[in-house]
Amino acid sequence: SIDVYRSWIAGEEDRVAVKAAQFDEAWDDGAAGLSVLPPTAETLLRLKERSPGKRPVPAPAPDEAEKPAEAPDPRWRHQEEAIAAFMADPAGILEMATGTGKTRTAIRILTQLVAEKKIETAVITMDGTDLLDQWADELSAWNTAGGPGWLIYRHYERFHEISDYALDTRGSLILISRGQLPKLLKRLSPGVKSKALIVHDEVHGLGTPGSVANLAGQHQAFGFRLGLSATPERAYDDAGNAFVAAELGPVLFRFPLEAAISRGVLSEFDYLPLPYELTDDDRERLKAVYARQAARARTAKPMSKEEVWTELSKVYKTAEMKPAVFEELLAKDASLLKRCIIFVETKEYGERILELVHRHTHLYRTYYAEDDRAHLVDFANGEIDCLITCHRISQGIDIRSLSTVVLFASARAQLETIQRIGRCLRFDPDRPDKRALVVDFVRPANPDDTHENADQQRFVWLSALSTVRKGDSHGS
Structure with missing residues (x-):
């Protein structure tokens, strides 16, 4: 039922007071013939799932609304x-x-x-x-x-x-x-x-x-x-x-990124490429990919070029020497783990990186597909310093305090790398002079290479991008 109260009629305020008292009595489980039960944990969870992620912001009071608007930031x-x-x-x-x-x-x-x-x-x-x-x-x-x-x-x-x-x-x-x-x-x-x-x-x-x-x-x-x-x-x-x-x-x-950095919308960044080599086991894994390609070529379902490229790239993204190279870097400066996201190719590979990180800080968590989203919230709130993850956090996450991105894995196409480094380039109003750091792993060229490998292509691109400074003329 719906009760209507008319403010212009005498005595209505008394009716409102009675109704309010009745509600309070019922809510406190004091009404005769009525039991009020607390919500179950399941009910509370469902309410939280449907509630806004942030507290709703009320409209400004009239005196606040009448204040002259600030001039828009030209950036x-x-x-x-x-x-x-x-x-x-x-x-x-x-x-x-x-x-x-x-x-x-x-x-x-x-x-x-x-x-x-x-x-x-x-x-x-x-x-x-x-x-x-x-x-x-x-x-x-x-x-x-x-x-x-x-x-x-x-x-x-x-x-x-x-x-x-x-x-x-x-x-x-x-x-x-x-x-x-x-x-x-x-x-x-x-x-x-x-x-x-x-x-x-x-x-x-x-x-x-x-x-x-x-x-x-x-x-x-x-x-x-x-x-x-x-x-x-x-x-x-x-x-x-x-x-x-x-x-x-x-x-x-x-x-694009160049214009955003030069205008001051995004932060400048330093680029730290770490060289690594393939181990004998890595080369055996590459040979195994080509062996599978040859075997399937004799069947009704040969491997597509995309399948071959994907399997080969996975070997490079999970190269065995990268963790040792990263360990050497942490021994020199473990502070880069503060406000840091580490991107890895697989959860299994991430386990190896966890062992290294654990030697320098306990304020870290993983964030994979099956992990609790609370880890991401804790990182965004500054309760942990370092997050080890894979593809899931590449797009759409706004954590302005992030300082460092470590790329154990990155695709040949620029899209994924742009999304990943973009995590740490966001402008932080609490640190207007913030300078980000992108740590990358680059396989040097071999004498018999006929063209640049994916790591070298990314190295050339990110090296040039890291030279962009605020005030440069990049169409900004």
Whole structure:
């Protein structure tokens, strides 16, 4: 039932007081004929899962709201330029370096489209629970701090709200994993899509074979299509790149790492390449890959070039000499483990690195797919100093206090490396003069090499990038 109280009628305040007293009595388990039980641990967990990640921020009081707005920081004018580029051609991709505010820019575009009554709903999609949760926090803050008051639905991991959203999309948006997106788009009519914005964060993920098969032709009906990425192109995948462009449009705006560092949006960094050599066991593992390739060539399922490259690269990423080289570095300066993320290829390889780290600090944790997310939260809060992880934390995590990234493993394509070093290049307002450190492992050239190996290519690129200074002219 619903009770209505009329403030303009005498005696209503007494009714309110009685109702409040009755509620307090019931809540304290003092009402006759009524038992009030505390929530179970399971109930509390479900409440926490559905609650915002951050405390909602109330709108400013009138006297605060009337204060003159501060002049915008000119370092961040690239966001205005990106918004203008999209509003002029609302179907395409914003290529912005990690840490330069892609999420904030997209939310500002969403705000403008809502204010101009150009959209009635929005679909925001990406891969990875951490990134989706981060978006949920940002959207919750936007909604409570002067936003339109839209309903925010989620459909990924533990959230299953696709049906609630599809029932009435007007005045709401949904955060959904890319794997679940085909189910949703089939339920949205062309009319709904025409008044909708769809956002693909880390848009390179849209070009996977699974997305190509399940999402072809599903985006053209959307009135507004926005892709976000530090590097939208998929390496060695022309078909995937063509699909992304066909579904969302071309790159409309670019703000690369060089421009971000030279403008002071991202921190400068030092690059420390550590040479290593292959051991005899490493070479035997390489021979085993070629042996498998030869054996399967005689079958109906020969190894593809991609399979061969992947297996060969795994040998280099897990080279046996790297831990010893890293041990020598820690013996000289173990302080680099403070506010540090170490990227490894596999959990098994990470165990070897844990042994080294443990000799210098106990303030470390691992963060793999099956690990408790609390380890990441502890690291972000400064309760631990060092995190050993693999692919999972490469994208979408904002930890501004991070100082050092160690690359035991990094792909030939620049995308993964950009995402990983971008973790430590984010500007830290508590340390405006922060200078980051990127530690890398580089295999020297052999006399019989006909071209640069992947480590050498990365060395040339990162060495040049580390020379960029604030104030340089890099299109900034």
